[in-house]
C-alpha cells in the first residue's frame with residue numbers, strides 16, 4: 097500500500113513539475129496532498145462527495161439549516177483542500193488578475209499585499225491580526241512575514257488547521273502563527289480588543305444568510321482594538337445581480353457549489369451589518385481585476401490532470417472517486433466565467449471597515 101502511494105506520488109510530482117515547471121516547494125506540496133488523499137478514510141471521501149451533492153441540492157431549492165450547511169462545507173473542504181493543493185492551489189482562492197504576466201500564485205501575493213495595506217497598521221512588527229476562515233494558514237504566514245508581527249487564524253476544518261500548524265512549525269514560526277478550529281457561526285474564541293486588524297479571503301460572507309450577518313459583524317467588532325480595520329477580498333454579488341432575472345439565478349445556482357459556497361450576499365447587506373455593529377465603511381468596491389482568466393488557467397491544468405488520473409485509474413493505481421471529485425470541481429466553472437464576465441458576481445469584492 098505504502099509503495100503504491102509513493103509510486104502514485106512520484107508519478108504525479110514529476111508530471112506536476114513538468115506541467116508547471118514549478119519549484120520544489122510546490123512539487124512537495126502536491127506530493128503531500130496526494131499522500132494525505134491516499135490515507136483519508138473511506139467515510140471522509142464519501143462525506144466530501146455527499147457534502148458537494150448537499151450543496152447542489154441546496155441550490156435546487158431544498159430547505160436546509162445552517163448547521164447542516166456548515167457540516168457539508170467542512171466535509172467537502174476536508175478532501176478538496178488536498179485535491180487543490182495538488183494543482184498548486186494551496187491557498188484556496190482565486191485572486192484577481194493584477195499582473196497579467198504572472199501566474200495565479202504571484203497574483204495571490206499581490207492581492208494579499210493590497211489587503212494588508214488597507215489595514216493601515218501603525219506598528220506592523222508588534223501587530224496581531226486575525227485571519228477568518230484561514231484555510232491552510234498560508235496567507236497568515238505570508239502576512240506575518242510581511243509585518244514581522246503575529247497572526248491568529250481559525251477555520252471550520254480540522255484537516256486544514258492541522259496542515260497550517262504543521263507548516264508554521266516547519267517554518268519556525270509557531271511563536272507568531274496561532275491556528276485553531278473555529279466556526280464563524282459561533283462567538284469568536286478570542287478576548288475582546290485583541291487584534292490590530294482582521295481580514296478574510298473568500299472565506300466569510302459566502303457562508304452567511306442575511307439574517308445571520310449581524311452576529312458575526314458584532315463579533316468582529318468586539319475582537320478588534322479601537323481604530324483597527326477589517327479588510328477583505330470576498331465573493332459577493334454585484335449590485336447588477338437581479339434575483340428576478342432567471343438567467344442570473346440560473347448561473348448563480350450552477351457556480352455556487354463549485355465555489356464550495358452556500359450563500360450569495362450583496363455588498364450592501366454586509367456593509368449594513370458592519371455599520372450596525374459600529375464600523376465605518378471606508379471602501380466597498382469591485383475587484384481590481386477579473387478572476388476568470390486565472391480560473392481558466394487552473395481549469396486547463398485540472399483537465400490535463402484528469403487524463404493522468406484516468407490512466408492511473410485504469411491500472412488501478414488511483415481510486416475512481418478522485419476523478420469524480422475533479423469532475424464535480426469543473427462543473428459550474430463555465431457558469432462562473434459567464435457570471436463574472438456579465439459583472440453580476442465578484443470573487444474579490446473589497447470592503448474596508450474601521451472600528452470607531
Ligand SMILES: C[S@@+](CC[C@H](N)C(=O)[O-])C[C@H]1O[C@@H](n2cnc3c(N)ncnc32)[C@H](O)[C@@H]1O
Pocket residue numbers: 166169170173186187188189228229230231232233235250251252253256278279280281296297298299300303
Ligand atoms: C475558499 S476557502 C478560502 C480559505 C483561505 N482564506 C484561503 O484563501 O486559503 C473558504 C474557507 O472557509 C472555510 N469555512 C467555511 N465555512 C466556515 C465556517 N463556518 N467557519 C470557519 N471557516 C469556514 C473553509 O473550510 C475554507 O477553508
